[in-house]
Amino acid sequence: MSASGLPRVRFDHVTLAFDTPKGLLPVVEDVSYDIREGDFVAVIGPSGCGKTTMMNMLAGFQAPTAGRVLLDGRPVTGPGPDRGVMFQEYGVFPWLTVEENIAFGLTLKANRVPARERAEICRRYLDLMGLAAFAQSYPKHLSGGMRQRLALARAYAVRPQFLLMDEPFGALDAQTRSNMQNLLLEILAVERKTVMLITHSVEEAIYLASRIVIVTARPARVREIVEVPFGYPRDEAIHERPEFGELRSHIRDLVMDEYRAQQGQVRPVSFSE
Ligand SMILES: Nc1ncnc2c1ncn2[C@@H]1O[C@H](COP(=O)(O)OP(=O)(O)OP(=O)(O)O)[C@@H](O)[C@H]1O
Ligand SMILES: [Mg+2]
Known part of the structure; x- marks a missing residue:
């Protein structure tokens, strides 16, 4: 599962604001990143920051207010069978x-x-x-x-060629979640796919993804994009590697920082390791 060639997906200065009774609510702001063939991109950020909205624009359920979401070079105009969506x-x-x-x-x-x-x-x-x-x-x-x-x-x-997954393992117990993560890796090893996964779990993002997009408190902007230094196939043993621990601390710090920005100094209860 190597990432190469032209981007399959491009978020090109994407901005979205919802028109609410209280006025415009900016939810996604000037987001740009590419997803290449075979990439597994995990998106992580505080609850309510705009992650699902970002995925909805790629799925074709919502249109950006400004900027473009491109699929193989063409703007997304609606849902399609090429994109399998798993809703939150x-x-x-x-x-x-x-x-x-x-x-x-x-x-x-x-x-x-x-x-x-x-x-x-x-x-x-x-x-x-x-x-x-x-x-x-x-x-x-x-x-x-x-x-x-x-x-x-x-x-x-x-x-589908693209799997768009919005917290797909959130309701599972730890053992089943781990089994489902491994099953996903097995499926990806056999069927070539490009994946966007939203998760609240830093561990899950590192274990599964090739790149992790860390987004800010609302409105979601790209805070940092991290390349995961592990290839595929992946083994559970990478959880024990020093690089895994270092990356986990780094990403956790960024996410905690964004939670603080969003909620004052309150420690989030929904944020898992
Ligand atoms: N259709 C809509 N109209 C107005 N506001 C909306 C709409 N959909 C989402 N929002 C608002 O946009 C913000 C971002 O929502 P979104 O669902 O994208 O967050 P999220 O990052 O996926 O959060 P979570 O991690 O809790 O799932 C929230 O404040 C939400 O209330
Ligand atoms: Mg969501």
Whole structure:
């Protein structure tokens, strides 16, 4: 999974302000960075600073107020099957069973595959996500962590070129989270993808990403872009490496600094290691 060549994605002086009853709320301000083919970019920054909004502009759900988001050199004008989006609040359909949720994307015109292949893909992800016993259940009968695993299965099943993931592992217990991180790395080792991942976990960002974009308190600006000095495939053992610890301290300091800027001197409770 090497990053090379022309950027697939370019945030080019991107600014977005929401028009609210209280006036204009600047949320993203003059953000510029590139995501190259095969890059795994993690975005980290304080809660409410504008990360989801930034991803929504790449997903095509929101348009910038100024600047441009370019996909292969062309401005993003709307959502597309090339970008698989995993939403912060789990993108699952409550009226479909677990199995139907996984199959859903594969029935759409852009990603349609024959019924037999669809069944195989469903079976594979039901097993990988530990949901096989719940194939015929509806999402309301699943726990929060199970719903999140279902949302992951849905996003992976259509094999999009771009994976846009908004805190995809936030609702999982530590062990499942670690399993899901490793599964993502395994999938990326087999299927070439370009990833943007929003996370609150500095450890997760370093373990998974090739580059980390640290953004400021609202409005989100790029505070620093860090290259992660580890290649792929990755091994859990990198958590013990001195460079891992140094990078973690550096990024944690930056993020804490931005939390302070946003919330006064209050220590955040939602910020995990
Ligand atoms: N459609 C909207 N209209 C008005 N304000 C909005 C809208 N969407 C988001 N906001 C505001 O924009 C700011 C940034 O929101 P966003 O969801 O991008 O933050 P975030 O960095 O993803 O936060 P978190 O880490 O908590 O998910 C917030 O203050 C939010 O209230
Ligand atoms: Mg968000």
